[in-house]
Amino acid sequence: MTAMNGASQEWLRYCATQEQLDTFNDDGYLVVEDALPPQMVEQLTEVVDRIETEERKRQNLSSNQLLVKFRTVIEDDIFLELLDWPQTFPLVWDILGWNIQLYISHLIVYPAEPEKDKVLAGGWHQDGGRPVQEMERPQPRLSLKISYWLSNVDSPDNGAMQIIPGSHKRDALPLSSDSDSEKILDLCVKAGTAVLFDRRMSHRRGLNTSNTSRKVLFFGYSYRWLRGLDFNLMPEEILKKCDPIRRQLLGDGVDIKGWWQPTEADVPLRTWIKEHRGEELPIWGGS
Numbered sequence: 001m002t003a004m005n006g007a008s009q010e011w012l013r014y015c016a017t018q019e020q021l022d023t024f025n026d027d028g029y030l031v032v033e034d035a036l037p038p039q040m041v042e043q044l045t046e047v048v049d050r051i052e053t054e055e056r057k058r059q060n061l062s063s064n065q066l067l068v069k070f071r072t073v074i075e076d077d078i079f080l081e082l083l084d085w086p087q088t089f090p091l092v093w094d095i096l097g098w099n100i101q102l103y104i105s106h107l108i109v110y111p112a113e114p115e116k117d118k119v120l121a122g123g124w125h126q127d128g129g130r131p132v133q134e135m136e137r138p139q140p141r142l143s144l145k146i147s148y149w150l151s152n153v154d155s156p157d158n159g160a161m162q163i164i165p166g167s168h169k170r171d172a173l174p175l176s177s178d179s180d181s182e183k184i185l186d187l188c189v190k191a192g193t194a195v196l197f198d199r200r201m202s203h204r205r206g207l208n209t210s211n212t213s214r215k216v217l218f219f220g221y222s223y224r225w226l227r228g229l230d231f232n233l234m235p236e237e238i239l240k241k242c243d244p245i246r247r248q249l250l251g252d253g254v255d256i257k258g259w260w261q262p263t264e265a266d267v268p269l270r271t272w273i274k275e276h277r278g279e280e281l282p283i284w285g286g287s
């Protein structure tokens with residue numbers, strides 16, 4: 001197999017335990033504390049601050065407005081490191097399998113709300129766009145996101161993400177904004193924490209009434225037969241910087257057919273897992 005990036009040396013140390021798999025399956029989310037060391041948080045924050053300045057100009061946003069930036073992965077090479085980050089990536093392939101790609105990467109910078117009693121801007125939702133409306137119930141999992149927290153969320157007032165644990169199984173949003181309120185969990189996390197969540201789990205952004213800006217990166221992974229929201233064809237100059245597994249995650253492959261019926265060359269992640277875990281891993285089961 002072609003030379004891999006340094007991160008792959010560490011992947012086997014961080015594969016999912018049965019307890020982590022059970023937690024993700026039962027609750028719909030999984031917290032990985034200290035997924036990013038302080039130095040990485042610092043480097044990412046520097047990059048995010050630069051992007052924030054550029055984007056506020058581009059989107060004509062004032063410094064106290066919410067900033068949402070999609071297609072973040074191409075904005076700096078440091079995000080290519082996050083693509084297969086050792087403390088989180090093996091969890092993704094242990095949950096979804098190896099036929100995966102990055103389908104979305106977005107950044108949210110949420111400054112403190114100027115007024116204390118603003119209503120929540122982001123409503124309860126499941127991720128996935130139109131398919132969420134158009135698929136029959138119960139929906140399949142299809143994708144998950146990793147949120148990388150770059151600022152401390154010590155209390156709900158810091159704009160903690162709100163989730164309803166277990167709601168991915170019920171596969172229905174709360175009927176009114178505050179029904180289910182007893183089941184709502186405010187995700188309080190330290191900077192450097194990663195939280196993986198099932199796209200079907202009801203979630204929303206909480207209100208930031210503190211005096212600090214909340215910074216989070218979201219990396220969403222889906223099956224390769226679902227096409228990307230960020231890109232279908234990643235720019236060649238980004239692909240050139242990447243080893244085969246990163247290229248797979250960025251949507252590269254031999255041809256369209258291989259998204260559905262992969263050959264070995266389409267899915268180097270499968271080859272890596274096979275070689276390093278000694279698993280059989282059949283490649284596909286018919287047309």
Ligand SMILES: O=C(O)CCC(=O)C(=O)O
Nearest residue numbers: 108127161204205206218
């Ligand atoms: O910003 C948040 O806390 C929630 C983000 C969110 O809803 C999403 O990524 O789908």
